Amino acid sequence: MKSNWFCTAVLLSMSFMSQATEFVVSYDGFYDRLKVIEKGEFEFARINFYVVDSTTLAPCTIGSGKIITENSEAPLAYTEQAQLLLPFDKKLDKDKAVLVIEPRDPQHQCQLKFQIEAEHFDTMQLTKASLYQLHNEFDTLLSDLSGFFVSKLMRFLLPEQKGVIVEFSQPVTLDNIDIKCERTLCHFAVDATWDGIETALVDTPASIVSVKPWISK
Template sequence: MNKGLLFSCLITASAVVQAAPISLEYQGFYQRLKQVNKGHYPLIEVAFSVPKANGCVVKSGSLTTEKESFPLTITDKQRIFLPFDDRLKSDRAVINLDMVGDASQCGIAMQIRAKQTKQQYQQAEIVDIQNQMNALLSAMQGFPMRYFSDEITGVNFEFEHPASVVIDGNAQPVEGVFRLSRHALEQITELSFSRAPDVVSPWTNGQ
């Protein structure tokens, strides 16, 4: 699984033993989206996706109620875009994912991440992102986030392709994930990359 996803919880389809589809209640996802939308977290978001481990491939997805059905937007990286909608919660909507292969080995991962990534950051910008991630994690305490009660260790900058980072004029290569601890962040002024990170996420002790 992607290192960034190791931070986050995995909402498994444990009750699903047939090949396909995965069906999960929308209400649990709504609660997480509500915490982000109702709180003051302008720099971060919650992203849902199906990890491709175990041959998990999503063919299509939908949100259904007793009377309606809506298609879901799913990217080639299997990120699932879920609406924040009170009516869907009230109507007890269900998320349906049509899978290739055995859906019992698959699930939906939730990850806190920065809304946007940049090639260059000032120290204060990263501190703001880190603080908002900490605040949201604190607001999400309880199952299944009970293991993440401590403050995050720092920030992950995730890259799909090789890159380089320059910290206050000192360059170094990056393969996969570049991690910046809270202590290291206190020592720097400016951070830049040869390309914008694909994902900026929390770094926790469990990673």
Template sequence: MKRNLLFSCLIIVCSSVQAIPISLEYQGFYQRLKQVNKGHYSQVELVFSVPNKEKCRIQSGNISTEKESFPLIITKEQRLFLPFDEKLKSDRALINLDIQGETKHCNIAMQVRAKQTKMEYTHGDIVEIQAEMNAMLSEMQGFPMRYFTTDIAGVSFLFEADSDVTVNIDGVVQSVSGKLRLSRAQILTLTNLKLSLKPKVISPWTNGD
């Protein structure tokens, strides 16, 4: 299981190379979204995905009830955009995925991440993102999955694979490959962060990483 706050639960226990239809109860996702929505977070969000796309590829998907079916938005990174809809919960909706690959490698992952990324951040920007990540994770501690009960160690900036990035922190320039991590101590003292590339994902950095 990947760390960096990538929380996974097994969809189904079997192995196959054929496309397999899988159905998940919408209610479980609704409860997590409801908990997050209580916080009215402006900077961070909870993302659902099927991360191991090399061995578990989504062919198609939809949300269905006994009487209706709705399209499900799935990105090329296999992120699932799920609506927050009480009627879908009360109608006992199902999330249906058509999976290609070995389903023992298939899991639904949840990740806390920044809603938007950019190439320049002030001290206040990063402090706000870090604070909202801590608050969201704290809100979700009651769910029956593995969450970290202590504050995060800092913030991770993930770029495209194998990309070389120039990082300028208060005039001090360095190069990183693929990922930049800022500890809580670094965030406390920095004034300005400039990046030569826009991050793909900004997520919590945990003590376990």
């Protein structure tokens, strides 16, 4: 439940206006979160932004998009999976830029979703040591995003992170008490004993689709 609470809190803090054919959202909310990544030391952990269906959370296909300020306009970069590829640009923040996004289907009700996940992480890196590092990067990033007041003085409000969830391109089976797999999703219960252990955990032809923090509540 706390995972949903955390994402909802982020979504609400990034104000946007929805219309029948487009929605508009301020760039500054993205900039503040991208700044956390820029200031931190994260090898794998990233913050990514998606446009999703308000009900199913499936990708909401984008028809067009642009970034505009009072004096400029530029095309918005995005993927087929409706991930927004935003620049980290102090001038856009200073100029109070906004994103104007038009769904391909004008009847599609869409919203923004922010996701903490890993980039540049493949099966060759599926060792206990690498997952321990990634687990700690996720934990640090969650704490940094929450700000000093919550992360230091009210840490009990933060989601409890148990480890890492890896989604594979095909079903996998792993025989390990710390790893629970159900078809393509595997939950890795990471703890301090994993630090420094470089033995590979997975021997599978499947590739990695995504790696996200495992939030238990």
